[in-house]
Amino acid sequence: MLRKRKRGTVAMAFVVGEAWLTIAEVIMAARQSIQVNMLCQRPIHTHSSMSVAKLISSHVLEKESKKHMFSPKPFLLVQWPERLYQHFTVQRPPNLKLTDSGSVALLADAGFISREWRWDMLPSQTSCHFLLMKVTDYHEYYQALCDQHCPPDVIGFVPRPDNFVLSTAHIGVWPDIAAVQQAIHFATQFLTGHQPCST
Amino acid sequence: MLNLVRPHRHIQRQRRRLYVTGVCVLGFIGGIYFFITPPIPDPEPMPLPLVQSLPAATLNEKKVVAATSPDAINPCASAPLLQVQVRAVLLHSFPVHVRLSDDSGRLLMLTPGDVLPNTDWKLSAIQKNSLIWVHSHSGCQQQQPFMVEK
Numbered sequence: 518m519l520r521k522r523k524r525g526t527v528a529m530a531f532v533v534g535e536a537w538l539t540i541a542e543v544i545m546a547a548r549q550s551i552q553v554n555m556l557c558q559r560p561i562h563t564h565s566s567m568s569v570a571k572l573i574s575s576h577v578l579e580k581e582s583k584k585h586m587f588s589p590k591p592f593l594l595v596q597w598p599e600r601l602y603q604h605f606t607v608q609r610p611p612n613l614k615l616t617d618s619g620s621v622a623l624l625a626d627a628g629f630i631s632r633e634w635r636w637d638m639l640p641s642q643t644s645c646h647f648l649l650m651k652v653t654d655y656h657e658y659y660q661a662l663c664d665q666h667c668p669p670d671v672i673g674f675v676p677r678p679d680n681f682v683l684s685t686a687h688i689g690v691w692p693d694i695a696a697v698q699q700a701i702h703f704a705t706q707f708l709t710g711h712q713p714c715s716t
Numbered sequence: 717m718l719n720l721v722r723p724h725r726h727i728q729r730q731r732r733r734l735y736v737t738g739v740c741v742l743g744f745i746g747g748i749y750f751f752i753t754p755p756i757p758d759p760e761p762m763p764l765p766l767v768q769s770l771p772a773a774t775l776n777e778k779k780v781v782a783a784t785s786p787d788a789i790n791p792c793a794s795a796p797l798l799q800v801q802v803r804a805v806l807l808h809s810f811p812v813h814v815r816l817s818d819d820s821g822r823l824l825m826l827t828p829g830d831v832l833p834n835t836d837w838k839l840s841a842i843q844k845n846s847l848i849w850v851h852s853h854s855g856c857q858q859q860q861p862f863m864v865e866k
Contacts, residue, residue, distance in 0.1 A: 604718075615728070617725055617729075620725060635720050635723075636720070636723065637718045637719055637720055637723035637724055637725075638723070638724060638725070639717070639718055639724065646718060648718040648720065650720055655720060659721070668721075669721060670721065671717070671719045671720075671721055671722075672719065672720040672721050673717060673718050673719050673720065674718060706717055707717060710717065
C-alpha cells in the first residue's frame with residue numbers, strides 16, 4: 518500500500534481477542550494520536566457474531582456522531598478471533614506468476630482448496646504470506662457487520678506478539694497488553710503501509 | 717497488508733480491467749480518427765497551361781534551324797557591341813533624356829531618336845527601366861536595363 522493516506526484519517530482497529538475486545542483509534546496528523554479502549558471481556562464466550570457486530574457498529578456510530586460534518590469517514594479494521602484464521606508462509610518459488618492461477622496453485626500445494634477459503638496472498642522477495650478464512654465464517658461475520666450498516670474496510674490479521682508475559686492469575690482483571698499492541702499495529706499498518714516488525 | 721475484504725488479486729484484477737478499458741477507449745478514439753474522418757487528399761500538382769511546354773519546343777527548333785540553315789542569321793551577331801553605361805535617366809524633365817558615359821569616360825546626353833556618336837546605334841525609346849537601342853544597319857534591337865533607385 519504505497520498511496521498516501523489523507524491527513525487526519527482515522528483508522529479504528531477492532532481486535533476480537535481471547536480476553537478483551539480491544540479498540541485502537543489512530544489518527545494520522547501532524548502528531549499521531551492513539552486511543553485504546555477495551556470494550557468487553559471475553560467476547561468469544563459472551564458474544565455471537567451478531568452481537569459483536571452490534572457492539573462494533575454502536576461504537577463506530579458513537580465516534581462518528583462526535584465528528585463534524587466534513588471530517589473523513591473512519592476506516593474500520595476488524596480482526597476476528599484467532600481460531601478463525603489460517604495463516605502460513607511459504608517459500609516463494611523462483612518463477613512465481615502473480616496471476617490468479619499462480620497463487621491458486623501455490624495454495625493448492627499447501628493443501629487448501631481455494632473455493633472453500635477466503636484468502637489473500639502477500640508476496641515478498643523471498644516468501645509468500647497467506648491468510649485464509651473459511652468462506653462461511655467470513656460471510657457470517659461480514660454480513661453481520663453489513664446488516665449494522667458499517668461494512669469493514671479491512672478484515673485482516675496481525676499475529677499476537679509473544680514478548681509479553683501475562684500473569685495468568687490476573688488474566689481476567691488486567692488489560693491484555695498484547696492485544697493492545699496488536700490493535701495499534703493493525704491500525705498503524707493500515708495507515709502507513711509498513712509491515713510490523715517480526716513478531 | 718493482508719486484507720480479506722479486498723484481497724490483492726482483486727485489486728490487481730481491477731487495475732488490469734482499468735488499463736484494458738483505457739486502452740480500448742484510446743483504440744476506439746484512434747479508430748474513429750483514422751477511419752471515419754475523411755483522409756486529407758494528397759496535394760495534386762497544379763495543371764500547368766500548355767503554353768509552358770511550347771517555348772521549349774520552339775527554342776529547340778530555333779536552335780536546330782540556326783545551326784543548320786545559314787540564311788537566318790541572328791542580326792545582333794554582326795552588330796558591334798554596345799559599350800555605354802547609363803549614368804542618369806531624367807524621366808521627369810522634358811524632353812526625356814539620358815546621360816551616358818562611353819568607354820573613354822566621355823559624358824553624352826541623348827534624347828530618344830538620337831544616334832550614338834561614332835556608332836550606328838540609335839536610341840529608339842526610353843522605357844521605365846530600360847533603354848531600347850536599334851542598330852541601323854543590321855536591324856538588331858537591344859534592350860539595355862538600368863536600375864531605378866528609389
